[in-house]
Amino acid sequence: MLAYAIRRVGLSLLILVVVMTAMYGMVFLVPGDPASLALGPRATPELKEVLRERMGLDQPILAQIGIFFGNVLQGDLGTDVWSKRPVLDQILEVFPRTLLLGVVALGWALALGVLLGCAAVVWRDTVVDRMLGVLSVSVISVPSFVIAIYALILFAVWLNWLPAIGAGEAGDFASQARALILPAFALGLGWVGYLARLIRASMLEVMEAPHIRTARAFGMREGDIVFRHALRVAIVPTLSVLAVGFGGILSSAVFVESVFSRPGIGTLITAAVEKRNYPVVMGTVLFMTAFYLMIVTTADLLIARLDPRVRDVLRS
Amino acid sequence: MTAVLEVQNLSVAYRMQGGALQAVRDVSLSVARGEVLGIMGESGCGKSTLAAAMINLLPAGARVGQGAVRLNGTDILRLPPAAQRALRGKSVAMVFQDPMTAFNPVLTIGRQLADFVGAHDTGLAQPERLAAMLTRVGIPDARSCLGRYPHELSGGMRQRVAIAAALLMQPDVLIADEPTTALDVTMEAQIIHLFRDLRTSFDGAIVIVTHHLGVIAELCDRVAVMYAGQVVEEGAVDAIFHDPQHPYTRALLACDPAVVDPSSGRLPTIGGRLPDLSAPPRGCAFEPRCRVAAVSCREPVPRQRPSAGRSVLCHRGAE
Known part of the structure; x- marks a missing residue:
């Protein structure tokens, strides 16, 4: 290991x-x-x-x-041509916000996507399955910034339930949480559909496996089989997709942050490109690449932990 | 002896493009408590489909055409799904062919056994009980085995675990579908030995599906020989082995790999192949391969009962 x-x-x-x-x-x-x-x-x-x-x-x-x-x-990513401030300081200042947005977006997408994927398997080939299929493909095919714009118009402008721009008052948790809802919704929605389809496909394959037949032969409930036995096997290939997907989420965050004028890596890099602020652009891209690689590596190591067979192959 | 499991005029067909493959045709069998019934036949004769039908867990595309499977007098095929599920594992348990794939690869043995038992009675899913059953089927250091993953056990050990799992709920019927086929010879001998011990300690009925003549001879009281989806001959093991009456049974027994034909130096075989079961013949299914076939064999075959507990599906069986 x-x-x-x-x-x-x-x-x-x-x-x-x-x-x-x-x-x-x-x-x-x-x-x-x-x-x-x-x-x-x-x-x-x-x-x-x-x-x-x-x-x-x-x-x-x-x-x-x-x-x-x-x-x-030495940890020196260069100096901002305009403000003369170290690039790394600027990145670290806004990065937690982007990270929070990405984690929350992928988190709710994963929770709902797994649930819907399993539901599609439990009720496979029924109306439920087909409706989930159509819905999933629909939300996958709409880009996150389009969802962001319409979500903003509907919930912030017309209904006036949630703030339209910014990241909330500093130090006020409730205000920050409210400001996070719409961006996280827009960023994660496509992933709900994608993960639901992925879990469904992976799950249907697992459900054909002999060990599922064993579980059925011992009288386990179909729901227990899906959630307790099949999901553990089906989630493994999804994890590596999730890690690569997190990179995708962070790049989509650039658009979503722009739509909601939310401070973060996205707004930092857009502004830097507009002003030809090369040290900031290079530093930011470098930072994000390093972060992305870290996530993918962690996911590989996590898969090795989750799948005892991989773990043992690596041990020997 | 009253039958605990009774299969009555059962037919199972697989849906295919342009028709149906009739895998099991009008099979009637019964097995009593304390009895071991063997179901023997070559690959493709429908014996595994029959075993799956006994717990109504047929593969996708297979459907029961007619007939009944009575467990303690209740036709399980007519029960609602929830009631069927409640019987599986509890009243009738199954051991599958390939112990390599029969267990979930990412869950520990203990967790899986606990889930199987817990589906019926969560109170029984304690580690002590599970470990005791593993010890009973001959697994050394049963407590640590509960914490292991399936791939950490040998094939023979896994098959022991599968048998332990099936015995946990003390079912009325234990069905073993080719329990030794995927194992090497040493392991096979050990599993046969385990089943022989079970004959004395287990008070339910056992059904063993196999193509292995040795397994039948070692373990079974009665045997049903299947060919092309039908039971062509049934009777006590001694009677069948010493006085086979159906030409197919005779040919099958002659195919003992221990006997090499001295003139050709080849292993004995049965010439020809299985009939097309999407359009089964009207007469005897074995007729094209049979050495003693006559013109009358193309007519529908009557089931003859030469003695008690013996049945032969052949026009010329007594000859």
């Missing part, structure tokens, strides 16, 4: 280095001079030269990459 964990983490680090190099390369492939973009059209050549030197742009490209890696290893 330990050897497996070390191997998985090592692989993640390798991926991260490749991503960082590619990112650095991409910034230099894009036409235009970061210094003149940062200083604007009225900057003098001398000023640009000073900035280039400060950003390390006068060095050979390999040396620049080396410096970049060195800085990142």
Whole structure:
């Protein structure tokens, strides 16, 4: 298990280095001079030269990459061109909000999706199953920002039940929770349908297994079989999808945060791209990549824990 | 002896494109308390379908056409699903062929046994009781076995656990569908030995489905020989083995792998193949492969009863 964990983490680090190099390369492939973009059209050549030197742009490209890696290893993701604040500070300031949004969205989607997926299996090939199928596919096919806009119009503007923008008053838990409902709803809704379909498909396969026939032959209730025996087997492939999906959730969060003007990674990166604030863009993407890799690795390790067969293969 | 399980004129068919495959055709059998009935036949003769029908847990696509399965006099096929479920595991328990896949791979043995028992009586699902039953079927260190996962046990051990699970509720009938087929020879001998012990300690009826002549000879009191969905011959094991009357039974007994034909150096076989069961023949199903077949064999076959407890489905059985 330990050897497996070390191997998985090592692989993640390798991926991260490749991503960082590619990112650095991409910034230099894009036409235009970061210094003149940062200083604007009225900057003098001398000023640009000073900035280039400060950003390390006068060095050979390999040396620049080396410096970049060195800085990142020391926890320095660069400095905001406009505010002169460290990029990492800005990220850490807003990241918990995005994380909270993602976790809440995926959490309620998972709870409801598993329930509906199981319901579709218990009542398979009935009206319930077919209705759930149609509903699931419908919510999967609508992008989260469209749901966000309509949810905002309906619940915030017309019904005036929930706040339309922001993340709630600082320090006021109830206000923050109310501000979280609509974004989390919009972000998670598609996943409810997706997870329900996924659990249903995975579950139907498991329900054909001989061990389910054994459970039936011993007179277990169909509901107990589905929830106590089949779900444990069916959830394993769903977990790895969930981890990859969490990355997707975080990128959809960019749109949802924009719609609800909610501070977070999404709003940070959109603003940075608009202002050509490259250090912030690069730092944020790098941070999110690292976070994403961490989630996927954790999921792999979790699967190894949940499935005793995988666990034993790894042990030997 | 009164029958605890009685199958009466049972027919089961699988739905297929353009018709139905008649896997079990008009089978009548009964087994009494304390008795061991063997159901013998080659692959595809319908014996596993018959076993599944005995607890009305047929595979998808299979349907009972007619007939009854009476457990203590009640036709379980006519019971509402909840009442059927209440009988499964409690009054009639099943041991399946492949112990590798018969258990849930991600739950411990103890948890699964507890769930099986708990479906009927949660009070009985205590570890001590489960462990005691595992010890009874010959599992060493039963307490630690409860905490293990199925893949951590050998095939033979798993089959012991499956038998223990079936015995936990002290059912009236124990049905074992090819209980030794998936095991290697040593394990098979051990499981046969376990069943032989059960004959004395278990007071319910046992039904063993197998294609293995040795299992029948070792364990059973009576045997029903199936061919093409029908019981072609039935009787006491000694009588069938020493005086087989149906040509199919004779051919099957001659196929003992221990006997190699000295002239050809080959294992004995029965020439030809099973008839197409989507359109079963009007007459004897074995007629095309039979060495003693006559023209009259293409007519519907009467069931002959040469002696008490003996039946033969053959025009020429007595010859």
